[in-house]
Amino acid sequence: MSDRIHNFGAGPGVLPESVLRQAQQDLWNLRGSGIGIAEHSHRGKVFEKVIAEAEDDIRLLAGIPDNYKILFIQGGATQQFAMVPMNLLPAGRTADYLITGVWAQKAHQEAGKFGSVHVALSGEGSKFTQIPPVSEIEYSENPAYVHLTTNNTIYGTEWKTEPPVPPGVPLVADTSSDMFSRPIDVTKYGLIYAGAQKNLGPSGIVLVIMREDLAEQAPKTLPTLMQYRTYVKEKSLYNTPPTFAIYMVGQVVKWILASGGLAGMAERNAEKAKVLYDFLDQSAFFKPSVHRDSRSLMNICFRTASEELDAKFASEATKKGFDGLKGHRSAGGMRASLYNACPKESVVALVAFMKEFEKANSA
Numbered sequence: 001m002s003d004r005i006h007n008f009g010a011g012p013g014v015l016p017e018s019v020l021r022q023a024q025q026d027l028w029n030l031r032g033s034g035i036g037i038a039e040h041s042h043r044g045k046v047f048e049k050v051i052a053e054a055e056d057d058i059r060l061l062a063g064i065p066d067n068y069k070i071l072f073i074q075g076g077a078t079q080q081f082a083m084v085p086m087n088l089l090p091a092g093r094t095a096d097y098l099i100t101g102v103w104a105q106k107a108h109q110e111a112g113k114f115g116s117v118h119v120a121l122s123g124e125g126s127k128f129t130q131i132p133p134v135s136e137i138e139y140s141e142n143p144a145y146v147h148l149t150t151n152n153t154i155y156g157t158e159w160k161t162e163p164p165v166p167p168g169v170p171l172v173a174d175t176s177s178d179m180f181s182r183p184i185d186v187t188k189y190g191l192i193y194a195g196a197q198k199n200l201g202p203s204g205i206v207l208v209i210m211r212e213d214l215a216e217q218a219p220k221t222l223p224t225l226m227q228y229r230t231y232v233k234e235k236s237l238y239n240t241p242p243t244f245a246i247y248m249v250g251q252v253v254k255w256i257l258a259s260g261g262l263a264g265m266a267e268r269n270a271e272k273a274k275v276l277y278d279f280l281d282q283s284a285f286f287k288p289s290v291h292r293d294s295r296s297l298m299n300i301c302f303r304t305a306s307e308e309l310d311a312k313f314a315s316e317a318t319k320k321g322f323d324g325l326k327g328h329r330s331a332g333g334m335r336a337s338l339y340n341a342c343p344k345e346s347v348v349a350l351v352a353f354m355k356e357f358e359k360a361n362s363a
C-alpha cells in the first residue's frame with residue numbers, strides 16, 4: 001500500500017487487498033493454465049473448477065443444507081425484483097412486502113406488475129429512519145411469500161432478526177448490502193438474493209440461494225433465463241455467465257473463510273461500526289440519522305446541523321482522501337459504508353478527520 005485512498009462508497013464497494021492482488025495475477029495466468037481468468041471458456045475444466053469451488057465454499061461458509069440451491073444470475077438485484085414475483089407469485093395469490101426503504105419500495109413496485117401485492121409494514125411514517133416494530137405487521141390472508149430488505153443501504157437501517165411470518169409462507173430477502181457480513185440462518189428463508197457489488201465482489205452477478213422446491217413453481221412459459229429452474233438444471237451455465245465476476249465472488253468467499261468466517265466478519269464489522277457510532281454519540285456537531293435500535297453496521301448515515309456544512313464536509317473529506325461519503329440523494333447527509341473489506345484503519349482515520357472538522361467548524 002498505498003496509492004489507494006479510503007473508500008466508503010456504497011457500491012460497488014471496497015474489495016479485500018489480497019483478493020485484488022491475486023486477481024491481478026490470475027487475469028494474466030490462472031492457476032498455471034497459461035490463460036487468464038477472463039479468457040477461459042465457461043465450459044472448460046479450469047472454469048468448471050472455479051464455479052464449483054465457489055459454490056462449495058459458499059455452502060461451507062453459510063452452512064447451507066442440500067435442499068437449497070446456489071445460483072449465479074445476471075441482471076443485478078433489480079432483476080430479482082421481477083424474477084421473484086414471476087416465479088413465486090401465481091395468479092390469484094398476493095405477495096406481502098415489508099417496506100423499510102427505497103430498495104424495498106422498488107421491489108414492491110416491480111412485483112405489482114406481475115400480480116397482487118400488499119404492503120404488510122411500512123417505515124414511511126418515520127421517513128425510514130427506523131425498522132417499525134413487528135407488532136405493526138399486518139399480513140394478507142395466506143400470502144404467496146413475504147419479501148423484506150435485510151439492510152437498507154440508503155437510509156442505514158437493518159433488521160436485527162427475521163420478522164415472524166405466517167406458518168409455511170416462504171420469506172424472501174434482498175440481502176444485497178449485508179450478505180455474509182454476519183451469520184445467516186438460511187433455513188429461515190425460501191429465497192435469498194444479493195447483488196455482489198457491496199460485500200461479495202464486483203457488479204454483474206447476483207448470488208441466489210433458494211429452496212429447491214420453490215424453483216419448480218414458475219410457469220414454463222416464462223423466458224428461459226427468467227426461470228430459476230433453468231439455473232438449477234444447468235448449474236448457472238445455461239448461457240455464458242460473467243465468469244470473472246463469479247471468480248471474484250469465489251475469491252472473496254475464500255478470504256472470508258480465512259478471516260474467521262461469518263462470525264469473524266460479524267465481530268470485525270461490529271467493532272468498526274462501534275468506532276464511528278461511539279464518536280457520533282458523543283459529538284455535539286455530527287448526529288446519527290437513524291434510531292438507535294435500527295442502526296445498520298454496514299451503512300452508517302449521519303449529518304451536521306445544516307446542508308451547507310454537510311456539503312463542506314463531503315468536499316473537504318474528498319480532498320483528504322476519503323471517498324464516497326456523500327449520502328444518497330433521497331436521504332441527504334452523509335453515509336459511510338463499512339462493508340466487510342473496509343479496513344478498521346479507514347474508520348479510525350475517518351473519525352480523526354471528523355474530530356478535526358468538528359473543531360474547525362464549531363461555533
Ligand SMILES: *Cc1c(COP(=O)(O)O)cnc(C)c1O
Pocket residue numbers: 011075076077078079103149151152153174175176177195198
Ligand atoms: C444496491 C442494492 C440494490 C440494487 O442492486 P443492482 O445490482 O444495482 O440492481 C438492491 N437492493 C439493495 C438492498 C441494494 O443495496
